[in-house]
Structures are given as structure tokens and as C-alpha cells.
Amino acid sequence: MNDAMKKQYSIIVEFLGKALGPDYEVVLHDVDDHINSIVAIANGHVSHRSVGGPMTNFGLEVISEERYKKEDYKINYNGISKDQRILRSSTLFIKDEKDEIAGLLCINFDDRRYKALSENILKLCHPDKLVELNTSYDSSTIVDNAEERFYGSAAEEISSVLDKYLSENGIPSDRLSQDDRLHVVDILNQKGIFMVKGAVKEAAKQLACSEPTIYRYINKVNNE
Structure with missing residues (x-):
């Protein structure tokens, strides 16, 4: 993303953040620096x-x-914050004059205050149990299947994927087999994490193997 685009869209980020209010996060990503x-x-x-x-x-x-070659944006999908809150997310694909991706303009909405207000209003005229039945949902399913997760680094995302895999399969962290490592690398690869500089080194560290081994696993899952 060139400097002119960064300046223009940074102003839009500031404007939308103030116009929409504190429950809406607005983010500008430069795709040239993952x-x-x-x-x-x-x-x-x-x-x-x-x-x-x-x-x-x-x-x-x-x-x-x-994806940007087939569509201009994606709206109203689930994103998950670092503290496991469910957000409603939408992303605009910013393209340059050659119609190539240059950046992403994202809006993430946290509806907790509105949900709490809605429940309190309903409680004025309905029993608490009825309100609970009509407003509850399986948040764990949404968290597990969310399209986007917001982490501070590649290390955090790799750690999250690994922890989930270990938990779901009842495997101690020091008992990972070659097939287990291959499966974790496959999950990370599908998420695109290895496009981030340093991700291979971090994956090797957390999976207790060498960087060449990670590259070998990546080649294997890409060719299957």
C-alpha cells in the first residue's frame, strides 16, 4: 500500500471510529507487511x-x-478476540489501479452492551428463564468455527492451534508424534500462517522439531 493510500484510508479509519462509536473497532491493514x-x-x-x-x-x-479477485468485500462473519469474545466482522478489500490487493479495511463490532440491554428490557415483562431460553446460543460452536481470530503475533496463533489440538485429542505436549505434528502444520498451513515471516521458526520451536522438518511437512500437505 503506497503512502497516499495509507493517508487516505487512515483518515477514514479515524472518521468511522468516531462516527460509529466505541463498540466498533476499525482497522487498516497493509498487505505488504504481514x-x-x-x-x-x-x-x-x-x-x-x-x-x-x-x-x-x-x-x-x-x-x-x-478472494479479492472475485469479490470486493465480505460482511457479517464471526471474529474472535484474544479474550474469546465473539465479534461481528466485515472487511473491505482495498485494491490498487491494477486491481491487485493493497490493503484491508475491517470493522469489528462488539455487541455485548446491546445484548445486555436487550435482555434487561425483556426481563421487565418476561420471566428470567424465558428470556434465557430465547436469547442464549452455543457460543462455543461459534468460537470454534469463527472465520477470523485476532492475535498479537504469529506465536500466539500457533500456540492457540496447538493447545486446541492437544486438548481435543488428549495428548500431552511432550508426546506429539510425527503424525500429530503433520496434522498441526496442516491446520496452520490452511490458515495461511506460514505466509508470516518467522512463522516456520516459531512452529518448529513449539512443535519441538527442526525448521527443515516444518518445511518438509508443508510440502507434504501442499502436495496431498
């Missing part, structure tokens, strides 16, 4: 991120799968 991707952010308290933060798994997938 590690320090965030160049402007308003209401960063929503996802606990700041300028200099990395590209998300969703952004990496948009780039690697070239």
Missing part, C-alpha cells in the same frame, strides 16, 4: 490490538486464495 500489518486502528480496545499488529488468519487467507 508482521506489522496494522497501520491505523480506532477503538483498538475491542480486540486489544494496536498499530504494528500482525495480519489475521482471515487476511492471510484472502491473500493466498486471491
Whole structure:
């Protein structure tokens, strides 16, 4: 993303952040720098991120799968904050004069205050149990299947994927087999995490193997 685009869209980020209010986080990503991707952010308290933060798994997938060539934006999908809050997210694909991806303009809405207000209003005229039945949902399913997750670094995302895999399969961290490592690398690869500089080194560290081994696993899953 060139400097003129950064300046123009940074103003839009500031404007939208003030116009929409504190429950809406607005983020500008530069796709040329996956590690320090965030160049402007308003209401960063929503996802606990700041300028200099990395590209998300969703952004990496948009780039690697070239989704921007078929659509201009994606709206109303689930994103998950670092503290496991469910956000309603939408992303505009910013393209240059050659119609190539240059950046991402993202809006993440935290509806907790509105949900609490709605429940309190309903409780004025309905029993608490009825309100609970009509407003509750399985948040764990949404968290597990969310399209986008907001982490502070590639290390955090790799750690999250690994912890989930170990938990779901009842495997101690020091008992990972070759097949287990291959499966974790496959999950990370599908998320596009290896597009981030340093991700291979971090994966090797957390999976207790060498960097050449990670590259071998990546080649294997890409060729299957």
C-alpha cells in the first residue's frame, strides 16, 4: 500500500471510529507487511490490538486464495478476540489501479452492551428463564468455527492451534508424534500462517522439531 493510500484510508479509519462509536473497532491493514500489518486502528480496545499488529488468519487467507479477485468485500462473519469474545466482522478489500490487493479495511463490532440491554428490557415483562431460553446460543460452536481470530503475533496463533489440538485429542505436549505434528502444520498451513515471516521458526520451536522438518511437512500437505 503506497503512502497516499495509507493517508487516505487512515483518515477514514479515524472518521468511522468516531462516527460509529466505541463498540466498533476499525482497522487498516497493509498487505505488504504481514508482521506489522496494522497501520491505523480506532477503538483498538475491542480486540486489544494496536498499530504494528500482525495480519489475521482471515487476511492471510484472502491473500493466498486471491478472494479479492472475485469479490470486493465480505460482511457479517464471526471474529474472535484474544479474550474469546465473539465479534461481528466485515472487511473491505482495498485494491490498487491494477486491481491487485493493497490493503484491508475491517470493522469489528462488539455487541455485548446491546445484548445486555436487550435482555434487561425483556426481563421487565418476561420471566428470567424465558428470556434465557430465547436469547442464549452455543457460543462455543461459534468460537470454534469463527472465520477470523485476532492475535498479537504469529506465536500466539500457533500456540492457540496447538493447545486446541492437544486438548481435543488428549495428548500431552511432550508426546506429539510425527503424525500429530503433520496434522498441526496442516491446520496452520490452511490458515495461511506460514505466509508470516518467522512463522516456520516459531512452529518448529513449539512443535519441538527442526525448521527443515516444518518445511518438509508443508510440502507434504501442499502436495496431498
